[in-house]
Amino acid sequence: xxxxxxxxxxxxxxxxxGVVTSLGQGKDDTWAALTAGQSGIxxxxxxxxxxxxxxxxxxxxxVDVEPFCAPMLSERLxxxxxxxxxxxxxxxxxxxxxxxxxxxxxxxxxxxxREALAEASGQGGEVxxxxxxxxxxxxxxxxxxDLFIFGTVADRVADRFGTRGSPxxxxxxxxxxxxxxxxxxxxxRRGETDAALCIGTDGSVNPESxxxxxxxxxxxxxxxxxxxxxxxxxxxxxxxxxGEGGAALVLENAESAMARGAKILGYVLGCGEKGxxxxxxxxxxxxxxxxxxxxxxxxxxxxxxxxxxxxNAHGTSTPENDKMEAMSCTAVFGxxxxxxxxxxxxxxxxxxxxxxxxxxxxxxLMTIGTSRIAPTINYQVPDPAIPLDVVPNVARDAxxxxxxxxxxxxxxxxxxxxxxxxxxLMY
Amino acid sequence: MRDxxxxxxxxxxxxxxxxxxxxxxxxxxxPNTDAASFEPFPVHPAVTLEWDRQIPKKSDQxxxxxxxxxxxxxxxxxxxxAGAKEDAALKGRMxxxxxxxxxxxxxxxxxxxxxxxxxxxxxxVFLNERLMGDLRPTLFLAQLSNLLAGNIxxxxxxxxxxxxxxxxxxxxxxAIRIARERIASGQDDIFLVGGSYNxxxxxxxxxxxxxxxxxxxxxxxxxxxxAQGGGMILGSGGxxxxxxxxxxxxxxxxxPLAAIxxxxxxxxxxxxxxxxxxxxxxxxxxxAKPDVVISGATGIKGITDEERAALKDITxxxxxxxxxxxxxxxxxxxxxxxxALAAGLIAGGQAGEALVTSIGxxxxxxxxxxxxx
Numbered sequence: 001x002x003x004x005x006x007x008x009x010x011x012x013x014x015x016x017x018g019v020v021t022s023l024g025q026g027k028d029d030t031w032a033a034l035t036a037g038q039s040g041i042x043x044x045x046x047x048x049x050x051x052x053x054x055x056x057x058x059x060x061x062x063v064d065v066e067p068f069c070a071p072m073l074s075e076r077l078x079x080x081x082x083x084x085x086x087x088x089x090x091x092x093x094x095x096x097x098x099x100x101x102x103x104x105x106x107x108x109x110x111x112x113x114r115e116a117l118a119e120a121s122g123q124g125g126e127v128x129x130x131x132x133x134x135x136x137x138x139x140x141x142x143x144x145x146d147l148f149i150f151g152t153v154a155d156r157v158a159d160r161f162g163t164r165g166s167p168x169x170x171x172x173x174x175x176x177x178x179x180x181x182x183x184x185x186x187x188x189r190r191g192e193t194d195a196a197l198c199i200g201t202d203g204s205v206n207p208e209s210x211x212x213x214x215x216x217x218x219x220x221x222x223x224x225x226x227x228x229x230x231x232x233x234x235x236x237x238x239x240x241x242x243g244e245g246g247a248a249l250v251l252e253n254a255e256s257a258m259a260r261g262a263k264i265l266g267y268v269l270g271c272g273e274k275g276x277x278x279x280x281x282x283x284x285x286x287x288x289x290x291x292x293x294x295x296x297x298x299x300x301x302x303x304x305x306x307x308x309x310x311x312n313a314h315g316t317s318t319p320e321n322d323k324m325e326a327m328s329c330t331a332v333f334g335x336x337x338x339x340x341x342x343x344x345x346x347x348x349x350x351x352x353x354x355x356x357x358x359x360x361x362x363x364x365l366m367t368i369g370t371s372r373i374a375p376t377i378n379y380q381v382p383d384p385a386i387p388l389d390v391v392p393n394v395a396r397d398a399x400x401x402x403x404x405x406x407x408x409x410x411x412x413x414x415x416x417x418x419x420x421x422x423x424x425l426m427y
Numbered sequence: 428m429r430d431x432x433x434x435x436x437x438x439x440x441x442x443x444x445x446x447x448x449x450x451x452x453x454x455x456x457x458p459n460t461d462a463a464s465f466e467p468f469p470v471h472p473a474v475t476l477e478w479d480r481q482i483p484k485k486s487d488q489x490x491x492x493x494x495x496x497x498x499x500x501x502x503x504x505x506x507x508x509a510g511a512k513e514d515a516a517l518k519g520r521m522x523x524x525x526x527x528x529x530x531x532x533x534x535x536x537x538x539x540x541x542x543x544x545x546x547x548x549x550x551x552v553f554l555n556e557r558l559m560g561d562l563r564p565t566l567f568l569a570q571l572s573n574l575l576a577g578n579i580x581x582x583x584x585x586x587x588x589x590x591x592x593x594x595x596x597x598x599x600x601x602a603i604r605i606a607r608e609r610i611a612s613g614q615d616d617i618f619l620v621g622g623s624y625n626x627x628x629x630x631x632x633x634x635x636x637x638x639x640x641x642x643x644x645x646x647x648x649x650x651x652x653x654a655q656g657g658g659m660i661l662g663s664g665g666x667x668x669x670x671x672x673x674x675x676x677x678x679x680x681x682x683p684l685a686a687i688x689x690x691x692x693x694x695x696x697x698x699x700x701x702x703x704x705x706x707x708x709x710x711x712x713x714x715a716k717p718d719v720v721i722s723g724a725t726g727i728k729g730i731t732d733e734e735r736a737a738l739k740d741i742t743x744x745x746x747x748x749x750x751x752x753x754x755x756x757x758x759x760x761x762x763x764x765x766x767a768l769a770a771g772l773i774a775g776g777q778a779g780e781a782l783v784t785s786i787g788x789x790x791x792x793x794x795x796x797x798x799x800x
Contacts, residue, residue: 106571107529133629150572166600166604166793169594278581411571
């Protein structure tokens with residue numbers, strides 16, 4: 001088999017994967033739950049929910065960190081996923097021979113820390129930032145500088161795995177995880193490195209981040225039955241459910257992976273992206289940017305639309321996304337879209353935001369590896385406007401060689417990845 | 428590998444608007460400093476800008492907080508300077524990498540909530556109710572790191588695709604590094620790269636004051652501060668660069684200011700001597716022989732002295748300018764601003780080769796080598 005693609009670039013193999021979601025820790029447990037159609041969405045117990053419109057999420061409650069805050073949890077989830085992925089790859093566990101690309105949620109100080117500063121200031125009347133600054137000057141809060149700056153999660157993960165060079169922390173909103181993989185693929189193709197550790201992580205379900213999405217009317221408010229709230233592609237879908245997760249992929253130049261006898265789990269064959277300048281939260285009505293991103297990913301992979309066996313959907317369960325995604329896929333795949341399986345992992349784990357593209361990349365490769373497609377659960381009321389084979393409610397056995405994974409985000413972000421069991425043979 | 432050249436610079440800061448204003452300021456004088464607004468913390472405030480000139484729609488301006496407006500404005504200036512502003516097709520395939528932190532908070536709301544939390548019977552519920560009631564719904568979009576890129580796509584039509592890098596100073600160096608590599612390898616032809624920073628914000632002052640990184644005396648040169656305890660003065664500003672392959676620039680008749688000969692970045696485990704060692708390493712990696720250095724020195728004790736010592740060894744004869752003494756420390760925008768100034772000096776014939784340094788206040792070391800186009 002040729003170890004370069006049609007454009008003469010090194011093939012990019014996946015040799016390790018790790019994941020943690022609200023369904024479990026490790027890709028095997030998570031995959032078993034996903035293919036059993038289980039939901040990880042539940043009532044939020046981490047903080048009081050009275051006064052909120054949405055009181056459910058796919059939080060990960062089994063992981064303890066101190067102090068409890070988004071950067072600490074995100075770091076821990078990245079570590080857990082990274083350890084599983086690097087462990088599976090067989091590469092050195094703390095001397096990783098390549099770069100780190102990590103999608104992290106934008107961090108900032110949280111309310112417990114602001115309250116501690118307010119208290120330390122001794123201000124008995126109206127609290128202002130002047131008081132918080134006064135408390136900061138005591139030097140008692142020094143570790144919080146490191147904790148709440150943007151590069152810290154990446155720095156600690158880079159320390160843990162001994163990755164090379166300057167780690168890249170990135171955000172492309174809800175397509176961040178896919179962008180982390182894309183950056184790794186590109187670095188290997190350019191020959192800068194033979195290995196890349198690509199991670200997406202998000203542990204940011206806290207009151208303020210939930211309220212922010214809530215105020216944009218992005219979240220499902222169907223709180224009565226948490227497991228049933230995320231309903232991608234259903235007519236009664238009413239928003240996404242926030243989820244937490246971490247996922248890691250070890251990418252390697254296929255030639256060096258084979259030379260060291262690594263087991264290859266699949267290939268990242270193509271990446272496509274396109275910006276959208278239409279609106280901050282809505283996509284172009286003609287779907288052109290998403291359509292372009294899908295086509296670019298297929299072209300980059302050297303595949304035709306007919307080669308794709310399954311689409312791992314962005315499928316957030318918002319009225320807007322699912323309609324736009326269905327329209328864009330139909331534009332690319334044509335009539336075949338009526339029978340091409342497309343399912344959304346988010347129906348079970350919610351929208352893991354910054355991590356989603358990486359979590360769903362792992363699930364796409366699990367689909368290839370196990371010849372089984374995870375379902376879209378909660379599909380009780382089909383939307384006649386978007387007739388799709390969403391693999392409703394029950395997993396399905398199928399031979400899957402090529403998967404398209406879609407990721408779309410606020411700010412005009414559209415990133416699509418194509419995974420394959422093998423590269424398509426060249427003639 | 429293809430040569431990568433700079434064909435447009437957009438720059439705003441406390442020193443003014445545009446590259447020329449900054450080169451004039453670089454030639455002499457002291458920076459514009461506001462010692463009163465955030466006393467005891469001096470900041471270098473952005474000059475007043477006529478936003479309409481680069482962000483024509485008021486509705487767009489209303490959706491942005493100052494950090495985004497500074498960046499969006501600077502991006503528009505860069506597109507103008509590169510002769511790309513009116514070319515919709517070119518902007519439609521132009522790639523974008525932004526180095527960004529996060530956006531402003533609503534300080535009044537934060538204060539009211541903190542005041543109320545003290546007496547609240549049920550603090551958790553009080554917090555929920557106040558956040559739901561008092562946060563402006565669109566404020567989130569002004570806070571999200573990747574929405575500076577989103578606004579540039581909307582306002583200026585730069586829609587190849589965007590990626591936002593985070594991680595303080597390093598993100599600025601790595602944004603330029605990755606853009607350069609993608610052009611050099613032939614993956615893409617043209618990029619808009621840069622970042623912006625608003626220093627006139629109590630929440631960012633708070634983060635750096637917690638870490639004891641801020642200078643609390645009247646403005647003094649970054650090189651003089653370590654002897655008096657050291658510290659940085661944050662500055663507001665934005666800088667974007669149009670980078671493209673030499674062939675692409677020539678084909679569209681764009682005149683390069685300078686070439687980016689190399690970008691190197693790493694992170695050392697900080698201990699005495701590590702920054703000095705890192706700078707020697709980066710300089711060797713780049714084969715740097717500059718006659719001018721644009722330093723991103725912060726004024727922080729230890730690392731500033733180490734940088735000065737390293738630069739003395741590396742470039743004994745070179746003129747050394749610190750961006751901190753011109754516009755203050757602009758965090759994610761600091762490396763792009765250094766590159767813009769270096770490109771301006773080279774284009775004006777005042778330098779043949781320049782080295783831009785970026786030693787992060789807490790982590791990350793980077794350097795960029797510019798040569799004549």
